[in-house]
Amino acid sequence: MTAEAPQSRVGEEDRSLEVRWIFPGRLEAAVAGWFGRFPIGTESREDSYLLDPRLPGLSVKIRGGRALEVKMYHGSPGILEVPGRARGRLESWQKWSFPVDSSDQYGGGPPAWRPVHKIRRISHFSLAGGQIAARASTQVHEPQCDVELTEVSTIGQHWWTLGFEASGPADLLRTAVEATAQLVFNPPLPRSAEPGLAESKSYQQWLLGG
Template identity: 80%
Template sequence: MTSEPPEGLAGEGVRTLEVRWIFPGRLETAVTGWFGRFPTGLESREDSYLLDPRLPGLSVKVRGGRALEVKMYHGSPGILEVEGRARGRLESWQKLSFPVSPPYQHSGSPAGWRPVHKSRRISHFSLAGGQIVACASGLDQEPQCDVELTEVSSIGQDWWTLGFEASGPADLLRSTLEATARLVFDRSLPGGAEPGLDESKSYQQWLSQRPGPKTEAC
């Protein structure tokens, strides 16, 4: 496998601009209350990420046992900064998704894959009259940004993550994400937490830095 898209698919898929912060420990009630001031949908699922072999520039996962999702990294256009509230590394991605049958059931994780259980709270934002507003759901081809607050469990450890994903016209991705971030961070995170560059990383980067479960020697 290589980091190049499959032949004939290079111009397809969804282009997104994203930023994510990942924190250790359980998600506190105060943080869910902070996020809950926006309309929020709930979702729970398990994703499995391919970690071995490493594929530079690619993130590969089986999403909820129903779809193979391949994301191609297209670099960082810079830093998102909400003064006094948050700093994060922006990442440009191209996402392709293919329906699949579950690759395994009740047999543990295949070698090279890491299961991650996610309980997600998701809010949708879109441009309306030149301003970002929360909405019930996104509209195809319109400038929009999904924001998720997610409880994560992997290899017996609890984490939580706050992520922004902008989609729509390429020339509006950054302005849409930045406007959404300013709206979400118009109130500081509880406890004085300020998401910074140390916590800013994709799931793929984070998982590649986490050791796998220990195994008994035969």
């Protein structure tokens, strides 16, 4: 695999605060309709995650065959809780992305790399003046949060996931996630059980059976 130098400055950090829930089975129409009340963009792609060797604290993947993405885990600042509607483990990450030549072969085959096909619905939220709204931010230093509802398939099995990812000023990341979650979970997710800590995990933790 050939990786080119990133366009951003070497060592420039791209930090995020994230929470994700992953559920078995196919995405229900009622859940898709619940999320569809916000403006969404859609994307279909296949990511390949490095599972062997295990790299504690790191997540490595080939994103859509076009970029090598390395994420470093910086711990959890606590629990996101929307009373009676959702509880999830917040995770702090730092990310680097490098363009790759899609004609290269990467990995070493199963079980080193696990391909995961995704159909993603994405909505963008920004926090300005203390108010959260469903819109993409045009300000680099304005806190924002992307929310994705994604259908996932791998090794013949189907799953779906709901994830929040906040970016912007470090001291406002938690505020952005919490404000976005309050908006998104009102009304609550149309399921018999609320998203809880048992379903709250990163893609890497899920793929490794954590």
